[in-house]
Amino acid sequence: MEEIKTLTDKIKAEAFRLGFSACGTARVEFLENEAAILDKWLKQNYHAGMKYMENRREMRLNPAKLVEGAKSVVSLAYNYYSAKKQTSGAPIISKYAYGRDYHFVVKEKVYQLLNFIKHENRETEGRAFVDSAPILEKAWAQRAGTGWIGKNTCLIVDKKGSFHFLAELVLNIELNYDSPITSKCGDCTRCIDNCPAGALVEPYVLNAMKCISYLTIEHRDALPDTGKNLASRIFGCDICQDVCPHNIRFAKENTEPQFNPPAELLNKTAIEWQNLSEENFQKLFRHSAVKRTKYSGLKRNIVISD
Numbered sequence: 001m002e003e004i005k006t007l008t009d010k011i012k013a014e015a016f017r018l019g020f021s022a023c024g025t026a027r028v029e030f031l032e033n034e035a036a037i038l039d040k041w042l043k044q045n046y047h048a049g050m051k052y053m054e055n056r057r058e059m060r061l062n063p064a065k066l067v068e069g070a071k072s073v074v075s076l077a078y079n080y081y082s083a084k085k086q087t088s089g090a091p092i093i094s095k096y097a098y099g100r101d102y103h104f105v106v107k108e109k110v111y112q113l114l115n116f117i118k119h120e121n122r123e124t125e126g127r128a129f130v131d132s133a134p135i136l137e138k139a140w141a142q143r144a145g146t147g148w149i150g151k152n153t154c155l156i157v158d159k160k161g162s163f164h165f166l167a168e169l170v171l172n173i174e175l176n177y178d179s180p181i182t183s184k185c186g187d188c189t190r191c192i193d194n195c196p197a198g199a200l201v202e203p204y205v206l207n208a209m210k211c212i213s214y215l216t217i218e219h220r221d222a223l224p225d226t227g228k229n230l231a232s233r234i235f236g237c238d239i240c241q242d243v244c245p246h247n248i249r250f251a252k253e254n255t256e257p258q259f260n261p262p263a264e265l266l267n268k269t270a271i272e273w274q275n276l277s278e279e280n281f282q283k284l285f286r287h288s289a290v291k292r293t294k295y296s297g298l299k300r301n302i303v304i305s306d
Helices: 002-017 032-043 055-061 104-120 137-143 192-194 212-217 243-248 263-267 271-274 277-285 289-305
Strands: 022-027 072-079 126-129 164-171 199-201 231-235
Touching: 002 104, 002 263, 022 137, 022 192, 022 277, 032 212, 072 137, 072 277, 104 164, 126 212, 126 271, 137 231, 192 199, 212 231, 212 289, 231 289
Parallel strands: none
Antiparallel strands: 022 072, 072 164, 126 164
8 A cells, every 4th residue: 555655765765764774574473583593502402591582482482472462563773883893902892882782772762663664654563672571583574575684693784884773662553564675694704714703604693602792791690711811902892793794794883973982992901901990891881781691701702801
């Protein structure tokens, strides 16, 4: 129907106005193919200590369990890439944590989009998600044509790269649906070849227990022997994205001021990181995603990465 197409076009236009790099739509349905992939991944214990991935299976695979009467998923991508560099020789923090916690920044924009849709269609009900619910974000992004899942398991937005936060709106209204984008990874294996921990055990498969991002953020205990080569990373890891040709060619500096890294973070030397106090940690990362690892976790990582 023309009304549905018009509404969908308005949603996308507003998403781009709000700063999103990509916006796609998909029909709500049970993710049958992804169910088999998820079950195999869990059976291999590749989720490591993320035991929550074993819970709410039906909810993860079917957004209709999250929103009553759900008919559509709006998939969104928001650029966070930064070419800014930390002091040479200092331990490295992932680009996504340079500025203000993305949960707050991006979710505010997603809610603005949801309110816009409700204004355009009074019958709209739905929920907004930014890495905050049992929903397979990358699977829905791929279905909605927002991008494709690369061999490094990151969502790659066509001609814009993978340095993007993902978000979703699950709505009770019909929309005009997009088609998935065919993978453009081709024969490239740079992400797999350059992972210092060997976490990408095969194309499109990540073993979290080997992944530097998992070990420096989610893993709370002492690091296993296999995780003691952090490649100077102390919070997250961008290596598999940094070497990706789609990022080398297409990644552009984000335009969100709240993602700008403070000068103190960029200028801190290796010695200053080693001497980081809890007071300085709390001050520097007061509004940052780095808080997730806590002071004790970051100090553990700093010592090991030295």
